[in-house]
Amino acid sequence: NAGVTQTPKFQVLKTGQSMTLQCAQDMNHEYMSWYRQDPGMGLRLIHYSVGAGITDQGEVPNGYNVSRSTTEDFPLRLLSAAPSQTSVYFCASSSLGNTIYFGEGSWLTVV
Amino acid sequence: GESVGLHLPTLSVQEGDNSIINCAYSNSASDYFIWYKQESGKGPQFIIDIRSNMDKRQGQRVTVLLNKTVKHLSLQIAATQPGDSAVYFCAENSKTGANSKLTFGKGITLSVRP
Numbered sequence: 001n002a003g004v005t006q007t008p009k010f011q012v013l014k015t016g017q018s019m020t021l022q023c024a025q026d027m028n029h030e031y032m033s034w035y036r037q038d039p040g041m042g043l044r045l046i047h048y049s050v051g052a053g054i055t056d057q058g059e060v061p062n063g064y065n066v067s068r069s070t071t072e073d074f075p076l077r078l079l080s081a082a083p084s085q086t087s088v089y090f091c092a093s094s095s096l097g098n099t100i101y102f103g104e105g106s107w108l109t110v111v
Numbered sequence: 112g113e114s115v116g117l118h119l120p121t122l123s124v125q126e127g128d129n130s131i132i133n134c135a136y137s138n139s140a141s142d143y144f145i146w147y148k149q150e151s152g153k154g155p156q157f158i159i160d161i162r163s164n165m166d167k168r169q170g171q172r173v174t175v176l177l178n179k180t181v182k183h184l185s186l187q188i189a190a191t192q193p194g195d196s197a198v199y200f201c202a203e204n205s206k207t208g209a210n211s212k213l214t215f216g217k218g219i220t221l222s223v224r225p
Binding site for chain 1: 143145147152153154155156157160200202204206212213215216217218
């Protein structure tokens with residue numbers, strides 16, 4: 001049972017570069033989301049989706065784009081990376097109104 | 112505004128003792144509460160949850176208590192083990208139409224002394 005799978009695990013980017021963090025879930029969950037986790041800040045919601053074709057902004061959406069073309073996948077795109085985006089990113093999924101399950105995280109450093 | 116907070120940033124307990132981790136929430140519309148455990152270098156792992164129509168729920172070695180009157184949530188871990196050392200998060204879930212919003216506390220570190 002794979003659950004929520006994120007790739008890559010680690011990434012170093014130069015300022016201005018773009019990249020996509022991949023997220024896939026095999027539990028047929030409607031709800032998927034991206035969080036970032038910073039020291040002393042807890043988990044903050046970036047973007048979320050309640051189903052294929054539907055996305056919405058969370059608490060800290062600036063600098064990130066998402067799309068949800070399928071139920072399984074929810075990639076997070078950084079169009080022009082900034083040092084402030086150095087963080088640990090977690091993808092999560094759930095059936096609506098039920099427990100949210102997290103991936104193992106992606107450690108991103110922007111230099 | 113809504114907020115979820117933990118009373119203590121760190122908790123140190125002796126192996127074998129019981130641990131109690133407390134959490135306050137402020138959104139009275141929240142209907143679902145979750146405790147997560149996060150080990151170093153890993154994602155948050157679901158421990159136990161409770162819905163607002165309950166005041167107590169037990170799992171294996173863990174119990175969650177919900178006091179809606181004072182908006183307080185606690186996680187009790189019986190016979191704490193070294194493997195319980197981790198950061199623990201409480202989270203509250205509130206619904207707006209078809210959407211759910213999960214708000215996390217900042218986390219508390221549980222350290223188990225051998």
